Amino acid sequence: MRAKATTPHFERGPRFQLRAWLLRHLQTLFSALGELTRSPLGTAMTAGVIGIALALPAGLYVFLDNVQAVGQNWDGKVEISLFLKDQIDDEAASRFALSLHKRSELRHVQLITRAEALEEYRQLSGFAEALNAFEQENPLPALVLVEPTLRYAQPEAIKGLVAELGRLPAVELAQFDLEWLQRLHAIIHTLKRGVVVLAALLALGVLLIVGNTIRLGIENRRAEIEIIQLVGATDAFIRRPFLYTGFCFGLLGALMAWLLVEGGLWLVRGPLAELASLYQANFLLASLGLRASLVLCLMGALLGLAGSWLAVRRHLRGIEVG
Amino acid sequence: MIHFDQVSKRYQSGHEALRNVSFRLAAGEMAFLTGHSGAGKTTLLRLVALVERASRGQVLIGGQNLNRLAHRKIPYFRRNIGLVFQDHRLLPERTVFDNVALPLVIAGARHQEIARRVRAALDKVGLLGKERLHPLTLSGGEQQRVGIARAVVNKPPILLADEPTGNLDPELSREIMGLFGSFSNFGVTVLIATHDIELIQRMNTRTLVLSKGCLVDD
Numbered sequence: 001m002r003a004k005a006t007t008p009h010f011e012r013g014p015r016f017q018l019r020a021w022l023l024r025h026l027q028t029l030f031s032a033l034g035e036l037t038r039s040p041l042g043t044a045m046t047a048g049v050i051g052i053a054l055a056l057p058a059g060l061y062v063f064l065d066n067v068q069a070v071g072q073n074w075d076g077k078v079e080i081s082l083f084l085k086d087q088i089d090d091e092a093a094s095r096f097a098l099s100l101h102k103r104s105e106l107r108h109v110q111l112i113t114r115a116e117a118l119e120e121y122r123q124l125s126g127f128a129e130a131l132n133a134f135e136q137e138n139p140l141p142a143l144v145l146v147e148p149t150l151r152y153a154q155p156e157a158i159k160g161l162v163a164e165l166g167r168l169p170a171v172e173l174a175q176f177d178l179e180w181l182q183r184l185h186a187i188i189h190t191l192k193r194g195v196v197v198l199a200a201l202l203a204l205g206v207l208l209i210v211g212n213t214i215r216l217g218i219e220n221r222r223a224e225i226e227i228i229q230l231v232g233a234t235d236a237f238i239r240r241p242f243l244y245t246g247f248c249f250g251l252l253g254a255l256m257a258w259l260l261v262e263g264g265l266w267l268v269r270g271p272l273a274e275l276a277s278l279y280q281a282n283f284l285l286a287s288l289g290l291r292a293s294l295v296l297c298l299m300g301a302l303l304g305l306a307g308s309w310l311a312v313r314r315h316l317r318g319i320e321v322g
Numbered sequence: 323m324i325h326f327d328q329v330s331k332r333y334q335s336g337h338e339a340l341r342n343v344s345f346r347l348a349a350g351e352m353a354f355l356t357g358h359s360g361a362g363k364t365t366l367l368r369l370v371a372l373v374e375r376a377s378r379g380q381v382l383i384g385g386q387n388l389n390r391l392a393h394r395k396i397p398y399f400r401r402n403i404g405l406v407f408q409d410h411r412l413l414p415e416r417t418v419f420d421n422v423a424l425p426l427v428i429a430g431a432r433h434q435e436i437a438r439r440v441r442a443a444l445d446k447v448g449l450l451g452k453e454r455l456h457p458l459t460l461s462g463g464e465q466q467r468v469g470i471a472r473a474v475v476n477k478p479p480i481l482l483a484d485e486p487t488g489n490l491d492p493e494l495s496r497e498i499m500g501l502f503g504s505f506s507n508f509g510v511t512v513l514i515a516t517h518d519i520e521l522i523q524r525m526n527t528r529t530l531v532l533s534k535g536c537l538v539d540d
Contacts, residue, residue, distance in 0.1 A: 020430045227411050231425045231472070232401035
C-alpha cells in the first residue's frame, strides 16, 4: 500500500464527476425507498397522516371549484325575465318582442307565449292535473326572456337595465335575480380565503410530522452517523438520505391525499347526479384534474423536503463524533 | 508525516489532557502510544483525526497545519486517515462487504473499483470468504479485522488505532499487531494507542509514553 497524500482519491474529469453525482443521488433515492418499505406499517401511518392533512384543503378546493363552476354557468347566461301584462295578447306580445330586438343592449330575445308557458309548466312541474282545472283560462302570463350584451351583463349595468325594462308599458314585472349570485360569489370568496388559511395551518402540520419522523430517524442512526463522519463523510452525504426520506414521505402523503379526494368524489358523484337530475340540471362533478393533482404532489414533496431539511439542520448539528 | 509542535489540549471542563507535546513521525514509521488511562492517548489520536483541535501549539499532518483547516474541509482530510477502534464501530445492519466499502462509497468510487478494493482489503486481513456475513455473527478478532480492512481500504497514508487489541486474547493481539506492521512496511504511517506493555516490549518498536498529558518517554 503506497501512501498517497492527495485528497480525494477518486477525482476524474467533470463528466465522470457529474455521472458519479447522479448515480449517488439515485442510489440514495432508492435506499431511502428501501428504508421506507422495510417498515411498511410505520411508513403507511406517517404517509396517511400527511395524506389526511393534505386531503382536507385539496378536497375543499375541489368543492369550491365545483360551486364556482355552478355560479359561472349562471354568469355566462345572464337572463332577464319580462312578465307581460295580462291584457297583452299573443300578437301584441310578439310586436313587443320585435321592438326589443331593435335595442342595442340586448343580444337575444325569446318570446314564450301564454300557451307555450302553460305547456312547459305542465311538462316540468308535475302539476299537470292541477292545471287541467283551469282548462278554460290560462293563468300564466306571456314571458319574454332577454339576454343583455356582455357590456350590460355586468352587475351595475344590469340593475339599470332591469329597472328600465320594468318601466316599459307592456311589462308587468322585470325580474333578474342578481343578489343570490353576488352572495354566492362573496361566500365562495370567503371560503377560498378560509381554505388558504386552513392549507397554511395544515402545511405547518405536515412540516412538523415529517420533521419529527426524520428527527427520530436521526436519533436511531446516531451511532451510524458518527461512524460515517469518522470515515470522511461530508455533511451533505449524511444529510442526503434523510432529505430523500422526507421527500418520499411528502410525495407518498400527497398520493394518499389524491386517493382520498378522488375516492370521496367518486362516492359523492352518483347521489349528486341523481340530485341534479331532480333539478333538471346536467351537472358533472369535476375532479382534481391534472394540474391540481401535479400541484398537490409537488406541494407534498416540497413540504416533506422542507420538514426533513429543518429536522436535519437542527439535529445533525448536535452530532459530532466522539 | 505527523508532527506535533508544543501541543496542548484543554477541554472546556478545564481538564488539561495534553501539555506541550512535541514529536515527529516519519512516513512509513510505526509507533506505539502508551500510558495509563487518562494519560491523553485518545486525545492525541483525536487531534490527529481532527475530532478535536489543539488549544495551543500546532499539529501538522503531511505538511498541513490543522489549525488552519476549515471546518468544511475536515471530511476530505479524514479520508487520508484510517481509524481503528477498540469497539470496532461497525454498522451491525450491513454486511461485512458494505462496512468495508463505506469509505469508498463516501468518496464516490466506482462500483467495480469498490468491489476490487474491498476484496483486496478483506484478503489482506484474511476474511475474503466472509463478505456476505453480518458483523455480529463474527468473532471479536474477526470484527476487529473487518474494522482494519475498512480503515485501509482507501489506502490512507496514515493509520490510527485506539486500543485495537483491548478485547482480544494475546494470540489474536499479536496477529493484529503483525497486520499493522505489514501496513507500515508498505509505507503507511501507523500510530497505535495501547496499554498492553507486554506486547509492546515484544514488538521492539518506537514507543511514545504519555503521563498526565506530558510526553515522558520516546
